[in-house]
Structures are given as structure tokens and as C-alpha cells.
Amino acid sequence: MRVFQDIVVGSGPGGAITSHFLKKAGRDVLLIEAGSRLFQQDTVAFSKDEMLRKYWNGGVTVTLGTPRIPFILGKCFGGGSEINAGIYHRASPQVLEEWARRFQLRDIDAASLNEHYEYFEKELTVSSMPDSLIPKASKVLAEGARKLNWKCFEVPRWFDYDKAENQKQTMSETFLSRNIELDLEMVFEKTVRKLKQENGIWRVLTFEGDSYHAENIFVCAGAVQTPSILMRSGIGRNVGKSLQLHPTIKATALFDDEINTEGMGVPVHQVREFSPAISLGCSISSLPYLSLALSEFKNYPTFARENWKRMSTYYAMIRPESCARIINIPFTRDPVIRYDLSDRDIANLLFGLKKLCQLLFAAGARKVFPSLLDEKFILDSEDQIESKLTRVDRKLIQLMSIHLFGSCPMGENPALCATDSYGRINDREGLYVNDASLLCTSLGLNPQGTLMCFARRNVLHFLETRGG
Amino acid sequence: MHIYHIFSAFTYALGRQYSDKKNFNADADFVYRQYRNLPWYFRVVFACLALFLDLALMKGLVPFHRLQLRDRLHKVERLKRLNLGVTNDFLTFFNGLTAFSVYSGPSRETTG
Amino acid sequence: MARIAVVTGANGWLGKTLTGFLAEGHPHHPGLAASPYDEIRCLVMQNEDTAFLQGISGKVRIFPGDITSRASLSDIFATDREFDLYHTAGIVHPRNLRQFYEVNHAGAVNVLSKACDKNIRKAVFVSSNSPLGCNPFPDHLFDEDSPYHPYMNYGKSKMKMELSVREVAARNQVSLTLIRCPWFYGPNQPARQTVFFSMIKDGKMPVVGDGSNMRSMSYLDNLCQGIMLASQKTEPAPDVYWIADENPYSMNDIVATVESLLEQDFGYAVQHRRLRLPWLAGEVATLCDWSIQKLGFYHQKMHVLSEMNKTIACSIDKASRELGYRPQIELREGMKRSIQWCLDNNLEI
Numbered sequence: 071m072r073v074f075q076d077i078v079v080g081s082g083p084g085g086a087i088t089s090h091f092l093k094k095a096g097r098d099v100l101l102i103e104a105g106s107r108l109f110q111q112d113t114v115a116f117s118k119d120e121m122l123r124k125y126w127n128g129g130v131t132v133t134l135g136t137p138r139i140p141f142i143l144g145k146c147f148g149g150g151s152e153i154n155a156g157i158y159h160r161a162s163p164q165v166l167e168e169w170a171r172r173f174q175l176r177d178i179d180a181a182s183l184n185e186h187y188e189y190f191e192k193e194l195t196v197s198s199m200p201d202s203l204i205p206k207a208s209k210v211l212a213e214g215a216r217k218l219n220w221k222c223f224e225v226p227r228w229f230d231y232d233k234a235e236n237q238k239q240t241m242s243e244t245f246l247s248r249n250i251e252l253d254l255e256m257v258f259e260k261t262v263r264k265l266k267q268e269n270g271i272w273r274v275l276t277f278e279g280d281s282y283h284a285e286n287i288f289v290c291a292g293a294v295q296t297p298s299i300l301m302r303s304g305i306g307r308n309v310g311k312s313l314q315l316h317p318t319i320k321a322t323a324l325f326d327d328e329i330n331t332e333g334m335g336v337p338v339h340q341v342r343e344f345s346p347a348i349s350l351g352c353s354i355s356s357l358p359y360l361s362l363a364l365s366e367f368k369n370y371p372t373f374a375r376e377n378w379k380r381m382s383t384y385y386a387m388i389r390p391e392s393c394a395r396i397i398n399i400p401f402t403r404d405p406v407i408r409y410d411l412s413d414r415d416i417a418n419l420l421f422g423l424k425k426l427c428q429l430l431f432a433a434g435a436r437k438v439f440p441s442l443l444d445e446k447f448i449l450d451s452e453d454q455i456e457s458k459l460t461r462v463d464r465k466l467i468q469l470m471s472i473h474l475f476g477s478c479p480m481g482e483n484p485a486l487c488a489t490d491s492y493g494r495i496n497d498r499e500g501l502y503v504n505d506a507s508l509l510c511t512s513l514g515l516n517p518q519g520t521l522m523c524f525a526r527r528n529v530l531h532f533l534e535t536r537g538g
Numbered sequence: 539m540h541i542y543h544i545f546s547a548f549t550y551a552l553g554r555q556y557s558d559k560k561n562f563n564a565d566a567d568f569v570y571r572q573y574r575n576l577p578w579y580f581r582v583v584f585a586c587l588a589l590f591l592d593l594a595l596m597k598g599l600v601p602f603h604r605l606q607l608r609d610r611l612h613k614v615e616r617l618k619r620l621n622l623g624v625t626n627d628f629l630t631f632f633n634g635l636t637a638f639s640v641y642s643g644p645s646r647e648t649t650g
Numbered sequence: 651m652a653r654i655a656v657v658t659g660a661n662g663w664l665g666k667t668l669t670g671f672l673a674e675g676h677p678h679h680p681g682l683a684a685s686p687y688d689e690i691r692c693l694v695m696q697n698e699d700t701a702f703l704q705g706i707s708g709k710v711r712i713f714p715g716d717i718t719s720r721a722s723l724s725d726i727f728a729t730d731r732e733f734d735l736y737h738t739a740g741i742v743h744p745r746n747l748r749q750f751y752e753v754n755h756a757g758a759v760n761v762l763s764k765a766c767d768k769n770i771r772k773a774v775f776v777s778s779n780s781p782l783g784c785n786p787f788p789d790h791l792f793d794e795d796s797p798y799h800p801y802m803n804y805g806k807s808k809m810k811m812e813l814s815v816r817e818v819a820a821r822n823q824v825s826l827t828l829i830r831c832p833w834f835y836g837p838n839q840p841a842r843q844t845v846f847f848s849m850i851k852d853g854k855m856p857v858v859g860d861g862s863n864m865r866s867m868s869y870l871d872n873l874c875q876g877i878m879l880a881s882q883k884t885e886p887a888p889d890v891y892w893i894a895d896e897n898p899y900s901m902n903d904i905v906a907t908v909e910s911l912l913e914q915d916f917g918y919a920v921q922h923r924r925l926r927l928p929w930l931a932g933e934v935a936t937l938c939d940w941s942i943q944k945l946g947f948y949h950q951k952m953h954v955l956s957e958m959n960k961t962i963a964c965s966i967d968k969a970s971r972e973l974g975y976r977p978q979i980e981l982r983e984g985m986k987r988s989i990q991w992c993l994d995n996n997l998e999i
């Protein structure tokens with residue numbers, strides 16, 4: 071029986087970084103990934119093919135509750151980093167302060183975290199888009215904000231604009247490629263079912279029927295699967311009860327001028343006037359996505375095809391107070407996610423939507439299609455916003471979410487936390503979580519930057535204290 | 539196979555809104571594969587609903603998935619107007635994926 | 651340099667027409683105008699009347715043989731020169747079910763295996779819609795990626811044929827194209843096909859259900875164009891194309907077109923009636939056909955009736971995109987030529 075020193079479950083940002091530093095320290099490591107061994111060039115970004123091959127459940131699962139919220143997670147070599155927009159943020163001091171206070175998270179002084187942030191900013195070439203490349207759809211947002219005198223920024227991304235192709239610095243492009251050079255052992259298309267500890271050795275069982283052994287396990291399977299695996303293994307304290315996501319509402323706008331182009335990708339501006347409660351930004355707006363956005367408006371079936379160059383989709387994302395619960399279902403890898411948004415969250419979403427529409431009209435929109443399931447909500451001018459969007463049945467609100475985290479919060483508060491301040495599962499020797507599940511609360515911002523920062527912090531701490 | 543046929547009968551009907559092409563197989567495939575991607579508990583609900591609608595939307599003794607286009611469009615329209623929660627979800631799922639797929643371009647994607 | 655063409659099933663309905671085009675070139679496509687062949691080797695059954703084939707051109711040479719017997723194929727492949735193989739032999743309405751497999755499956759494998767021992771350049775094998783069965787609904791179209799769903803024994807025998815010849819071709823690295831064609835029509839048809847015109851004329855044509863079910867049909871000249879274009883593709887990987895007229899026709903259209911032709915162009919008195927049967931009758935016939943075949947028998951009329959309310963339609967997009975296939979004759983013109991041919995050959999309608 072082969073016993074590895076460490077097994078890392080999942081190759082998303084959490085798992086990629088964890089396995090990299092373990093391997094670099096000379097340890098005997100195995101990486102287990104449920105998705106396929108695919109690289110950036112193997113699929114076209116935001117295509118149907120990518121959906122089928124790189125998304126967990128093809129991206130079609132939803133949370134249960136009213137409204138039901140579709141959410142997207144990656145399932146491939148590199149996890150979410152392969153399919154995301156690459157938008158980078160550091161956590162705000164207020165949020166970190168809250169984590170320290172409520173969750174009693176230790177050792178998160180700005181200086182030590184900055185070292186990690188700076189590491190990734192350099193390693194992943196976090197940078198601003200050259201001005202000449204910034205899409206018009208993005209500038210429209212900035213223009214609207216300028217007219218209203220709202221705070222708006224161009225957000226940097228982990229993109230290497232000097233490269234001819236594969237500019238996005240995904241995990242498969244960076245840390246995982248380095249892992250390949252370091253001869254890290256990896257298995258693909260194996261979905262971990264549960265973990266068992268026998269005589270001080272961990273046994274990892276998969277749905278495919280394999281088992282692997284190691285002294286330490288790092289569960290980095292993302293905010294839904296990590297708690298799900300732990301719960302299947304009977305490790306349950308404060309696990310899976312506090313999943314957070316960023317409910318996002320969208321609006322698609324039609325302008326006079328052409329603002330959209332083939333292969334535009336995701337525009338890079340964000341409006342932070344209402345942060346951290348609400349942020350506004352741009353979404354992927356290729357023709358298939360625009361058509362999807364308009365598909366419930368029966369009288370506009372070909373509208374997107376005819377006007378797509380003058381259209382783009384924008385979002386309002388809130389930092390909710392509600393939490394979701396993960397409920398495991400026997401004999402299946404996919405848990406049910408129960409998520410009931412509070413009335414305040416709904417009100418916040420509608421407030422965000424109104425602000426977004428106001429901004430779009432200020433920027434010159436001729437028509438705005440909010441993601442509400444009725445044609446009566448389509449807006450032709452700014453003065454319709456109040457009358458049409460004030461009373462909306464929550465059943466008609468179409469939301470989505472791409473940021474999930476917080477399902478195994480870290481810290482020293484025994485009432486709230488699933489792990490200690492460095493991701494070690496309490497009372498279990500050799501069992502760690504090191505992915506988005508650890509983030510204590512919503513950042514109100516795109517989370518991967520902060521998740522990477524903590525992933526490196528935690529794994530280096532492990533190497534210092536135990537792995538030396 | 540049976541479920542696949544019912545799904546393509548829906549996709550072929552809904553697809554007409556978006557394109558005047560005649561062959562919607564690539565789109566039906568996409569919708570079906572996305573259905574297969576659902577966790578099993580959602581899949582069971584969808585399968586039962588599909589089988590139920592196939593019979594509920596019968597004309598004469600002919601099940602929905604064998605009706606001609608005109609009749610199927612008519613039935614889908616009626617279903618929409620009924621405005622029931624769960625059938626709405628069913629149609630939203632099909633309609634959204636069909637629109638997405640039709641506008642994603644002509645070719646059937648390869649799988650790896 | 652000129653090549654040889656080897657045609658199996660040459661004395662059949664399709665074989666005769668194809669042999670003609672191979673010898674003289676096909677006028678409907680500029681790439682096919684000149685024949686690349688200086689010799690057309692035609693495989694026919696022993697003791698068959700071959701006057702028609704021999705009348706086509708001096709390039710035609712007749713070789714008696716039976717595809718179910720490998721030994722009888724030695725003569726036709728006795729050459730060191732390069733040749734293209736056109737396999738059109740097959741059986742639709744057999745005496746018993748075993749024949750389906752002997753001829754359609756084993757026979758095809760015999761032919762290709764024999765050919766692969768020699769200097770073969772390209773193989774084109776004619777298959778049919780039957781490995782895919784029927785479309786689920788009238789506006790559905792089969793394409794080259796549609797999954798197998800063979801209808802009964804004929805379908806299964808053709809599916810096995812497709813799978814086996816692909817394998818033989820791949821093993822021998824021979825370029826193979828499969829042509830799937832639905833119901834074809836046109837001159838040189840066997841006598842039973844005139845019954846079709848007579849039934850329509852006499853108002854006895856059965857229409858099952860409302861007649862809105864669709865049929866892809868291929869006029870022989872169109873089909874031959876597709877087959878010959880396919881022979882120009884010499885990529886090694888086996889490939890498949892649907893070949894038919896541009897669009898499928900509804901059963902009602904087909905009957906109405908023939909009616910109007912008989913009446914207006916040929917001056918027949920037409921009854922303008924149909925033998926209308928309820929949709930369920932087609933389903934019952936399907937069940938009977940299925941039961942009969944399960945018992946190992948075959949009943950032609952039952953089988954034909956069972957298909958009357960079914961849609962069998964395909965998309966020719968891939969052929970037009972990749973082969974440049976452009977069917978030139980559509981239903982009315984095609985049927986007109988078929989009827990004319992019957993009259994020219996003193997067949998009574």
C-alpha cells in the first residue's frame with residue numbers, strides 16, 4: 071500500500087497552490103481532481119463546449135428556495151480559475167477586521183497578508199488592461215458613473231497582456247504547469263466520496279471505487295464539495311451551515327452606438343459607489359449569452375441577433391446577510407443547497423438593479439431588459455425605473471451566482487468555525503481545508519485573490535509547523 | 539432514447555423562434571447533455587415531467603413527441619399560458635439552453 | 651491516368667443508372683463532367699439479362715458473381731490497376747430474414763475484403779436510412795451524427811454492414827465513404843414500383859394518419875451525383891453522408907404531385923381519392939411487422955404499410971458543405987421522368 075505524505079483534493083486555486091508549495095518543499099504529494107485534464111486552449115472561453123467540459127454539472131444546477139439561483143463552479147484542471155473572468159481584489163480592511171472580531175481569526179495583520187497578496191500580484195501578472203483594449207461596453211459603465219458622480223474603477227486582472235495567447239493566468243497556466251514540471255502525481259476524473267482515518271492514516275475513497283492513502287489530507291474541492299465530502303465522512307461541526315454566495319441580478323442594455331464586438335470577453339470596470347453592500351459591473355455579453363438573457367421575453371426572440379453589437383449585459387451583485395445550507399443526499403455526489411434570501415437581501419437586489427438601470431440610462435441606454443421574468447419590466451426610459459421596479463414578486467427575479475465561499479469558516483470561535491485559523495479541522499489530526507470554503511464571510515468582492523492569499527499563508531504555516 | 543425524443547421535440551419547437559434553420563440536432567443534443575449533467579434528483583423530476591407532458595400534451599392518440607410542428611407549437615403556447623410553477627421551470631430550462639445553443643454557432647461540438 | 655470502376659449490384663435499379671454516369675460522366679456537376687474511368691466492371695448475378703448494361707458503353711464489362719460467395723468475386727478483382735469500388739448491392743425485400751444478413755452484411759464485407767487485397771483507391775458503400783429507424787416527429791431531420799436506432803432486421807443488417815466495412819477499411823487503410831440514402835426513385839425502376847403510380851391513379855394509395863409525415867427521397871441522378879462526389883474524397887478516415895433531394899416532402903405532397911402529373915402532363919383520369927387509414931393503423935401495422943419479423947418471417951406489404959405514417963427525413967447539409975453536392979432535380983421533375991420512363995418501356999400504369 072502506497073502512503074503519500076499529502077493528498078490534495080481538487081485542483082482549483084486552493085488545491086493548485088496548496089499542492090504546489092507542498093511539492094516544492096520536497097514532499098510526496100498526490101493531487102486528485104474530479105474534472106478532466108484540460109488546458110486553456112482546449113476550449114473556447116465562455117462557449118457551449120466549455121460549459122459541457124469544464125463546468126460542474128454543466129453549470130445548470132440551482133439552489134432551492136425562492137427564487138432558485140443557478141450557480142456556476144468549475145470542474146476541471148484548475149477549477150474555477152479556468153472559467154472565470156480573472157478579476158482581482160484584495161480584501162478590504164473592514165472585512166478582515168470583522169473576521170478577526172467575530173470569528174477570532176488570528177494572525178491576519180495587514181503586513182503579513184500583504185506579503186502574500188504581493189506574491190500573487192507578481193506571479194500572476196495582476197495588471198490593468200492596456201487602454202486601447204478596454205471594450206466600449208466597459209467604458210459605457212465608467213461614463214454612466216462619471217455622469218452620476220459615482221465611484222468607478224477599472225479592476226486589474228491576472229492577465230499577461232504581453233503574451234500572444236493564453237493571456238489569462240489560470241492555475242493550469244501557472245501553478246499547475248509548474249507542478250507538472252515538478253513531477254507532481256495527479257489523477258483525474260476521480261471524485262472523492264469520503265475520507266476515513268485508520269490507524270493514523272487517511273484513506274480517500276472515490277465514487278469510482280478507488281482508494282488512496284496519505285498522512286495528511288488537504289480538502290480543496292471548492293465551497294460546495296469540500297463541506298459535502300466532510301459531511302459524508304461524518305466530520306460535521308460548523309461544516310456546510312454557512313455557505314455564502316453573491317446573488318447577482320442582471321440587466322441587458324441597448325445603446326445607440328456599437329459597444330460590443332466578437333470575442334470581447336468580460337469588460338473590466340466596476341462601480342463601487344454602494345460597496346461593500348452592492349457592486350455593479352459588466353458581464354460576459356457574447357451573442358449566446360445575450361440571447362440567453364432575453365430568452366424569457368417572448369416578443370424579442372431575435373432581438374439580440376439583430377442588435378447584439380449595440381447591446382451588453384451588466385450586473386448588480388449584493389453582499390447578502392442570508393446563508394445557505396448544504397444538505398447531503400445519500401448515494402450521490404451532489405448535495406442540495408437550501409438558500410432563502412431574506413426580504414432585506416431581496417430589497418437590496420432590487421435597489422441595486424434600480425441603481426444599475428439608472429446608470430445605464432445615464433450612459434445613454436435606449437432600452438434596458440432587467441432579468442425579471444416578465445416583459446412588463448422592460449424599461450424604455452429612466453422615469454419608468456421607480457414605477458416598474460419598486461414592487462417585484464420575488465418569484466419573478468432571475469438571479470445567478472458565481473462566487474461561493476464560507477462553508478467551513480476558519481478562526482478560533484468554536485460556535486462558528488469549522489477549522490482553526492490556518493484551515494486545520496478541529497480535533498482531527500492531519501485533516502485540512504484550504505480553499506474558498508475557509509473565507510469567513512462575504513467579501514462583497516471577487517474572492518479568488520483573497521482565497522489565494524490565505525491558501526499560501528496556510529500551506530506555508532503547515533510546512534513551518536509540521537511539514538519541516 | 540424516449541426521453542431524448544421528447545426533449546428534441548421541445549427543442550425543435552422552441553428553436554424556431556431563434557433561427558430559420560431546419561436541423562436542430564446539435565441544440566437538442568446540447569439540451570439533452572445538460573439534462574444529463576443535472577444531479578439525479580433534478581433529473582428524475584425532469585424525466586417524470588417530460589414523460590407526463592408527452593402524454594398530457596397529446597393530440598388524438600398521438601403523443602406530443604410525434605406531433606407535427608404546428609401542433610407542438612400550439613401545445614407549448616397553451617402550456618405557457620397555464621403558467622404553472624414547475625412547467626414554467628421546465629420551459630425556462632429548455633428555452634434558455636436552446637437560445638444559447640442556437641446562437642452558439644452551427645457546428646456540433648466535439649466531446650473529449 | 652484512367653482508372654477502373656467496380657460496381658456491385660450493377661444490374662439493379664441504382665446500379666444501372668450509376669454505371670451510365672460512371673461511363674459517361676455526370677452532367678449536373680462540373681467536377682463530374684468527364685469520366686475518370688476507361689473500364690467499368692459490373693458485378694451481376696449469374697444468368698441475369700445484361701443487355702441494358704452492355705448497351706450503355708463499350709467501357710462496360712460484365713462479371714457474373716455473387717457477393718455472398720467470396721470465391722465468385724475473384725474474377726472481377728483480377729487486376730493490378732487502380733480501381734474505385736461502388737457497392738450498391740443489397741436486398742430490401744428478402745425471402746427470409748437470414749438473407750438480410752447474408753447479403754447486406756456478410757456480402758458487403760466479402761466485397762470490401764476482396765478489394766482490399768488489390769489496388770483499391772476508394773470505396774463508396776451505399777447504405778440506407780434504416781440503421782437509424784424513423785424520425786420521432788415530422789420536422790426532425792437525421793444528420794450524420796444521429797445515433798443508430800435500427801428498425802428491425804433490414805436496419806440491423808445495414809447497421810452491421812456500416813460498422814463492419816468501417817472496420818475493414820480502417821484495418822486496411824482504405825478510404826471509405828458511406829452514403830446513406832432514403833427512398834430513391836427514377837427511371838429503370840423494378841416493376842413493383844409502377845404499382846405505386848397505379849394506386850395513386852386509382853385512388854387506392856393508403857395514407858395513414860393525416861399524411862403530414864415527411865419523407866426524404868432521392869432522385870437517382872441526385873443520388874449518383876452524391877455517390878460520385880464522395881468517390882473524389884480520398885481522406886483515409888471513414889466518413890458518412892446523407893444524400894437526398896434538397897428537402898423532404900410530406901406524404902400528402904408526394905401523392906398530390908404524382909396525381910397532378912398523371913392528370914395534367916400525361917392525360918390520365920385520376921380518382922383523387924386516398925385510402926385513408928387512421929394513424930393507429932400504422933402503429934398496428936408496425937406491431938404486426940415487428941411480430942412477424944420476430945418469428946423469423948418477412949411480409950412485404952405489412953412492412954410497407956408500417957412505414958406509411960412514419961417520418962424518414964434527413965439533412966443534406968454536410969454533403970453540400972463538404973462535397974459540394976447540389977441536387978438538381980426535385981420531386982415534380984423527377985416523378986415526371988419516372989412516369990415517362992414507364993410509358994417508354996410499355997409498363998402499364
Ligand SMILES: Cc1cc2nc3c(=O)[nH]c(=O)nc-3n(C[C@H](O)[C@H](O)[C@H](O)COP(=O)(O)OP(=O)(O)OC[C@H]3O[C@@H](n4cnc5c(N)ncnc54)[C@H](O)[C@@H]3O)c2cc1C
Pocket residue numbers: 079080081082083084085102103104105142143144145146147148149150151153154155156157158159260261262263290291292293295296299472473474505506507516517518519521
Ligand atoms: C464564471 C465565473 C467567474 C468568476 N469570476 C471571478 C473573478 O473574476 N474573480 C475572482 O476572484 N473570482 C471569480 N470567480 C470565483 C472563483 O473562480 C472561485 O472563487 C475560485 O475558483 C474558488 O477556488 P477553490 O479552489 O475554492 O474551488 P474551485 O475553483 O471550485 O475548485 C475546486 C476543484 O475541485 C474539484 N472537485 C470538487 N469536488 C471534488 C471531489 N469530490 N473530488 C475531487 N475533486 C473535486 C473540482 O472539479 C474543481 O476543479 C468566478 C467564478 C466563476 C464560476
